[in-house]
Amino acid sequence: DAGITQSPRHKVTETGTPVTLRCHQTENHRYMYWYRQDPGHGLRLIHYSYGVKDTDKGEVSDGYSVSRSKTEDFLLTLESATSSQTSVYFCAISEWQGGNQPQHFGDGTRLSIL
């Protein structure tokens, strides 16, 4: 398995509270991604990073921010959680974006916003 650790694995919190999810990798890969997975939808990209302090938005970035201060860590923050952000969140990594480079995924964080 790719060396990707997501924490926490499960979290329940209330609407309006801030939440931070962490993704830690041991592969020294340049690219890191945050996705959300909801029933009936494919994985949807929230934000991604192409290097330390270099990030960009994905297709569902509203309400989320990210930070990457070290190669190995990529944080996803919900500044003020809403019930629509209840989802399973996956982190992925890849060495680079071109060529035959699949993304490899962590085991996810199940987040419930009450």
Next chain:
Amino acid sequence: GESVGLHLPTLSVQEGDNSIINCAYSNSASDYFIWYKQESGKGPQFIIDIRSNMDKRQGQRVTVLLNKTVKHLSLQIAATQPGDSAVYFCASRSNDYKLSFGAGTTVTVRA
């Protein structure tokens, strides 16, 4: 943007039979395709990939076929086993290097 869809949300297959899972994509500029397997409570696991300059690629018990003319790819699993029960989904990469994912086909293997 790219849309990726699977033809059937569920597939039930007898143990030992071959499975075929289908996927359609919309962007003719997509150049790279990946199949993932996702077991309950786990993250997607890479199975096999294929570039657009190929039409077939084989792995261990799995084969991916790509038909660019009709923008369709399929995953074939030979001699399906109980451990193959999972959700399978395809992903395609468009020219902005982003991956677009299908919603998944749930494969159930009958003993």
